Amino acid sequence: MGPVQTVNFITALNLPTVSITTLKSREREIGKTLEEYAKWSGQKALEKEIALRKIPDTTANIAGNEETEVDGQDAIHVSFDGAWQKRGSGRCYNSLTGHATLLGETTGKCVNFGLKYGDCRKCDHVDEKGDGHDCRINHQGSAKSMESELAVQMVKDIQKTGCVVSNITMDADSTTIARLRKEVNAEIMKFSDRNHVRKKVSRDLIGLQEKHKISMNVVNYLTKDFSYALSQNKGNPENLRKVLKSIIPHAFGDHILCDKTWCQYHKNPDTYKHKSLPYGKNLTGEELRNELNKLFDIYASNSEKLSHLGSSQGNESLNNMIALKAPKAKHFGGSESLAFRVASGVAQKNEGRSYITEASNSKDK
Ligand SMILES: [Zn+2]
Ligand SMILES: [Zn+2]
Incomplete structure (x- = not known):
C-alpha cells in the first residue's frame, strides 16, 4: 500500500483527509488499532477452531477417529508457513524481516501470526537511537533461524492458552520440527503438504x-x-x-x-x-x-x-495477500509498517472485507 492507497484507506475509515506528510503518524495510529484487532480476531478464530473440532462430521473429524484432546486438554491441528522480506538499501544489508502465520485446520482461519525484525531503520540513524521510537527489533540470530523461531514462539503462545497443538502441517526444514519438539511439545507430529x-x-x-x-x-x-x-x-x-x-x-x-x-x-x-x-x-x-x-x-x-496430510495452501494464499499489501520491492520490512500490513491481511482473511469498518469501530470503544 503506497501513499495514495493509504489515503483511500483512511478515507474508508471516515477519518479527516490528511496530507501525505502526516501520513506516517496517522498510519501508525491506525496500524496500532489494526494490530489489536488482528490479535483479537486470531483469539476468536482459535476458540472457534477448538469448538468446531469437537463436533463430529466436520471436515477434520470426518473419520471420527481424530483425537480432540490430549491428556484432557483441547488439541488442534494447524498449518504453518512463513515469508521473508529481504531489506535492501544503499548500503548492503543482509538482515531480514519475516512474518509467519498459523492456520487452524478445521476453520482455515488464522489463529496466530508473528513477525521478526532483524533491524530497524530508525536505529540505523545515530541521532534517532534511543528517541523512544516504536522499535520492533526482536531477532538477533541469523536470518535462517527466523522461521524456526517464529514457529516455536507461535505454537508456544497457543499452548499457553491451555490448548495443545498436536499436529503441524508445514514445508519447513527439519530444524523447525526439531526445535518445536525440544522446546514446546515433544509429541507434536509433522505432516507434510x-x-x-x-x-x-x-x-x-x-x-x-x-x-x-x-x-x-x-x-x-x-x-x-x-x-x-x-x-x-x-x-x-x-x-x-x-x-x-x-x-x-x-x-x-x-x-x-x-x-x-x-x-x-x-x-x-x-x-x-x-x-x-x-x-x-x-x-x-x-x-x-x-x-x-x-x-x-x-x-x-x-x-x-x-491420510493425515494437511495442506499449507491457506497459509500461502494469506502470505500472498500480505505480499500484495507489503510489496517487497518497497522495503516496508524495516519499520513497523509491515506489522500493520500483516495485521490487515490477517483481519481480511478472518473477517472478510468488513474488517475495515469493524476495526475503526473498535477504536471508538
Ligand atoms: Zn529501532
Ligand atoms: Zn475398477
Missing part, C-alpha cells in the same frame, strides 16, 4: 519412463487417481490403503479390489472403458504392472501418515 506428495508420486512415475513405455497421459492419470484417493480419505488410513492398492490393478483391468463407489466397471462390465487412459484401454505388461504395484504398495503401507 499434500501437494508435495502428489509431486513426488508424479516424479516416481516419470522415473519409470526410462525402463517402460508409459506416456505422460498415463503418468497424469495415475497421479490424479492418487491425489483423489488422498483427498477422499483424509483421516481414514484403512480405506486409503485399500484404494491405493486397487488403483494399479484397476488400470490393468482387474477390478476385484475396486470399491463400487468409485469404480464404474461394476455398473457395466461389458461396455466399460477407462475415461482417461489412451483409447479407454487397460494398461498392459506384466513387468510394468509389478513395478507400479511395488511403487503404490510403498505409499499404501504409509497410509496412516498420508
Whole structure:
C-alpha cells in the first residue's frame, strides 16, 4: 500500500483527509488499532477452531477417529508457513524481516501470526537511537533461524492458552520440527503438504519412463487417481490403503479390489472403458504392472501418515495477500509498517472485507 492507497484507506475509515506528510503518524495510529484487532480476531478464530473440532462430521473429524484432546486438554491441528522480506538499501544489508502465520485446520482461519525484525531503520540513524521510537527489533540470530523461531514462539503462545497443538502441517526444514519438539511439545507430529506428495508420486512415475513405455497421459492419470484417493480419505488410513492398492490393478483391468463407489466397471462390465487412459484401454505388461504395484504398495503401507496430510495452501494464499499489501520491492520490512500490513491481511482473511469498518469501530470503544 503506497501513499495514495493509504489515503483511500483512511478515507474508508471516515477519518479527516490528511496530507501525505502526516501520513506516517496517522498510519501508525491506525496500524496500532489494526494490530489489536488482528490479535483479537486470531483469539476468536482459535476458540472457534477448538469448538468446531469437537463436533463430529466436520471436515477434520470426518473419520471420527481424530483425537480432540490430549491428556484432557483441547488439541488442534494447524498449518504453518512463513515469508521473508529481504531489506535492501544503499548500503548492503543482509538482515531480514519475516512474518509467519498459523492456520487452524478445521476453520482455515488464522489463529496466530508473528513477525521478526532483524533491524530497524530508525536505529540505523545515530541521532534517532534511543528517541523512544516504536522499535520492533526482536531477532538477533541469523536470518535462517527466523522461521524456526517464529514457529516455536507461535505454537508456544497457543499452548499457553491451555490448548495443545498436536499436529503441524508445514514445508519447513527439519530444524523447525526439531526445535518445536525440544522446546514446546515433544509429541507434536509433522505432516507434510499434500501437494508435495502428489509431486513426488508424479516424479516416481516419470522415473519409470526410462525402463517402460508409459506416456505422460498415463503418468497424469495415475497421479490424479492418487491425489483423489488422498483427498477422499483424509483421516481414514484403512480405506486409503485399500484404494491405493486397487488403483494399479484397476488400470490393468482387474477390478476385484475396486470399491463400487468409485469404480464404474461394476455398473457395466461389458461396455466399460477407462475415461482417461489412451483409447479407454487397460494398461498392459506384466513387468510394468509389478513395478507400479511395488511403487503404490510403498505409499499404501504409509497410509496412516498420508491420510493425515494437511495442506499449507491457506497459509500461502494469506502470505500472498500480505505480499500484495507489503510489496517487497518497497522495503516496508524495516519499520513497523509491515506489522500493520500483516495485521490487515490477517483481519481480511478472518473477517472478510468488513474488517475495515469493524476495526475503526473498535477504536471508538
Ligand atoms: Zn529501532
Ligand atoms: Zn475398477
